[in-house]
Amino acid sequence: MDDLLWIGPALISGIAASRFNLPPMVGYLLCGFVLNLSGVYDHDRLTMIGNLGVTLLLFTIGLKLDLRSLFRPVIWAGTTIHTFIVVSVFGTLIYWASLAGLKAFMGIDFTKALLIGFALSFSSTVFAVKTLDDKGEYHSKYGQTAIGILIMQDIFAVIFLAASTGTLPSVWALGLMGLIPLRIFLMHLLRQAGHSSELQTLYGLALAFGGYALFDAVDVKGDLGALIIGAMLATHPLAEDVSKRLLAFKDILLVGFFLSIGMSGNLTLFSLSVALLLSVLVIFKTVLFFGLFTRFGMRGRRALLSSLTLSNYSEFGLIVGALSVASGWLTEDWLVTIALALTMTIIIASPINANADQICDRLRSLIRRFETKEALPEDELPDFNNAKVTIVGMGRLGTTVYDALIGAFGESLIGIDSNPEVVEIHQHEGRNVICADATDDEMWERTAESEIKIGVLTLNLHQENLGIIGCVKERNPKVILFGYAQYEDEVEELIQSGAKKICNMYSKIGIGLATEVIDYEKSLMKR
Structure with missing residues (x-):
């Protein structure tokens, strides 16, 4: 029962965050900091639980992956350009701070600075989905644009995770090509599971963790396996049902991930001051998104709503940061800093997104100046x-x-x-x-x-x-x-x-x- 002691504090902190109209994720991160100070729980146990949650998260992303939507230039090109600019600008600023002799950035070379910039280039999938669902705008055009951007970012993160193992794949990795013809069998097996909730749940868990184990066995990042196996079933009529069945499991396990991030290091003046600085820099990310969206032909209002939805840092940035710490590329202080920056930006973004329509109304004349003469066909x-x-x-x-x-x-x-x-x-x-x-x-x-x-x-x-x-x-x-x-x-x-x-x-x-x-x-x- 000791392994479940975290549930109580997590529940209380999640409810407290919700009372302030914040995502429960913010409460979990803060709870992790408190648990770390108390020393009452083993960080390694929570890390294991959190890793299972990340695997399920990637599998469910794969189940929702519509490759056709990602082929829209505003999605694939917009994400690529935004990521490149953010990594370059943030990395350069952090490196300059190191060269300037600022104590908080001592020891950061250009490669590490770019790595931190990459971790900060993502926006929160959890926050965006929760915000869009609460507003009833998940299926809106601006909402789907934001989700498309997030999926592209997630793919970038998974590619990084797969390449970060530091080892070449085994020769047996060539056997993974056999998954292509196996897809027909997996689709048939899902049809046999039918609409039974327990069979769909078991099938989803088996594929998610089975895909992880299969790829890990041939020295390929297991998380990439979970994503690919999920994507193989994305066109199945029951794929959405499987995703819904796994939702509770994924959310509970991800609570362990957020708690483990909070417990990964001690709060210091360094982490608080740098996190505050990074929170200000998120304005650059938001403005850049808006500029790119309008250049691709989105109407000003829709471009601003999509940009505000993405105006934060991401749990995937934490995943990248956690891997970097485990690999010895970054110190634990930087992981805590990224976690604090994520928490601060979500706290700021929550009321802004709740009042996004009013903000768009007040800025209507300004944002229309950035619109192109020819709008996207879907924006007409x-x-x-x-x-x-x-x-x-x-x-x-x-x-x-x-x-x-x-x-x-x-x-x-x-x-x-x-x-x-x-x-x-x-x-x-x-x-x-x-x-x-x-x-x-x-x-x-x-x-x-x-x-x-x-x-x-x-x-x-x-x-x-x-x-x-x-x-x-x-x-x-x-x-x-x-x-x-x-x-x-x-x-x-x-x-x-x-x-x-x-x-x-x-x-x-x-x-x-x-x-x-x-x-x-x-x-x-x-x-």
Whole structure:
């Protein structure tokens, strides 16, 4: 039971951080510092637990890896250019500080300075996902741009981890090519597991740790194996289910990682002062992201929202730092410094991202000056023509509602979806569907100039529906919103937020929701 003593302090610190609207990760890092001072827990045990969490993290990243999205220039080129500039600038500044004789930077040569710059070039995946989920904007275009950048950064980190072992792969590593034909068998095996939660969980754990062990056995970084095995299954229909099953395991094990980072060294005036300096330098990262995004054709608002989401340091920087300390390249003081800088930037970034829309509104005229004449195709604002009713989300439910309403509204009905492939399928089948981001404030602002008067929300995510209702009420309150929710408390929350009518999906769904819209339209005509 001694191995589980960390759970209590971690729980208390995580709750305390949440009370201040901060990610629990901040509480875990601070808790690690406290545990280190108390000396009541073995750092090596937590390190082992944390390593398991990192392996699961990389496996689940692989499960979500959409290679097509990474081929967009704003993603692969933007990440590459940003990383190169940040590593060069940060590395040069740190090296100059060393040459200047500043005590905090003594003993740092140019290679070590670049290594520190590389560790600081990443942004937090945990923070971004949590922030986007809380705002209901994970699937927004700016959110997906930020996630794409983070995945590219994660790939850079994994390549570094794989190359940092210091040993050449075994000749048996050539046998890993056999994974290519083995993919068909792994996909089939996942189908056999079906929708059973325990089988999906066991299958995910077996592949994650099995992939790690397989690559490690041939002297290739095991974490790279977890990522590759996950990516091999990314296109499987059940891949997202497996990722969800592993979420709790991954999060619990990563708590051990964050605690171990806090316990890796002692707090000193050196670490606090340097961390504060690095926290100021994160402004450079944010401005650079914004500049690159706008150069690639993103609208100013979307570019700024993506940049603010990435305005921090990363847990992957801690992983790189931990490996550097283990390899003797950096001292433990630098790992503690990076952990403190991560904590400080997340504390600062949390309220900024919570108020990001208001910040964008205040800076609207300024950020539009940086926009290019030609925007990215996916950044073009939609044209609703003469449509009066819009279906938000054209999945199964959205399609059912659309087909039920087409007879009553005809050409006045339009569907919107953020997935270009879904839009293309519906257009091929003759439906009036366009590609648009329903979480985009500027899109709903444009509807104020159109004839849109009814919106029907058919998205599955409650937070996303709440976010859209907030956008509509702020940008175009004349639009009357209908929708559905899975639970009664969600129904009440959506109505209180401003929706006209929300149906419980277990009582009225699809056609029932369409009937509500038609009845409302008839009541308007009688007035």
